[in-house]
Amino acid sequence: MADQHLSAFDDVLASSSLLDTAVALLGMRVRTLFVGALTEVAITEVEAYDGPNDPASHAYNGQTVRNATMFGPPGCLYVYRSYGIHWCMNITVGATGDPAAVLLRGAVPVAGVETITRRRGRVDHLTDGPGKLTQALGVDGSHDGSSVVDGPVRLFEATHEITSIETTPRIGISKATDRPWRFVAELRS
């Protein structure tokens, strides 16, 4: 198919379900270009959150000021502050009015490792957690609601082959802990 006019995210949205969409994000790249510093990672770990059908979702109890982005169109960043200190980023995947989203929890650095190590203040464990990932990419609350197609934080097609995918319950939540909605990919280097 010569869908060259379609963005990488349009292909992801063609997945038939939230969980398929979450899996489809594995291996894709997230790129930022701030003050001349390009950083890019390949996604290795995601979690699905299913809005009103999911007690663990920030949108379970309806729309609020914080979660408003999730009720907007798909393909936008939902960025929230976690534990008062860290920023975490989701990609909205539900149609407008459907607050389904996928949390980006882990990745491997692809480009701009020097910038990433400077932002992280260390040389190891650069992007192996949701707060670490946002810090590595320079993402914060000012990016909440921006488009992953047109905006400052953009999604690109996968360039790394996935060799395996592990499915587990989600991390760090206290409700709906039994749902196996976390997906961890091994990428061929």
Place this chain on the structure above:
DNA sequence: ACGAGGATGCTCT
């Protein structure tokens, strides 16, 4: 490798 504990601020009850 793994676990405990503290830091920290915002959201919603």
Place this chain on the structure above:
DNA sequence: GAGCATCCTCGTC
């Protein structure tokens, strides 16, 4: 005022 979709450090093993 409680509860976090977390991370880091420092202690043990």
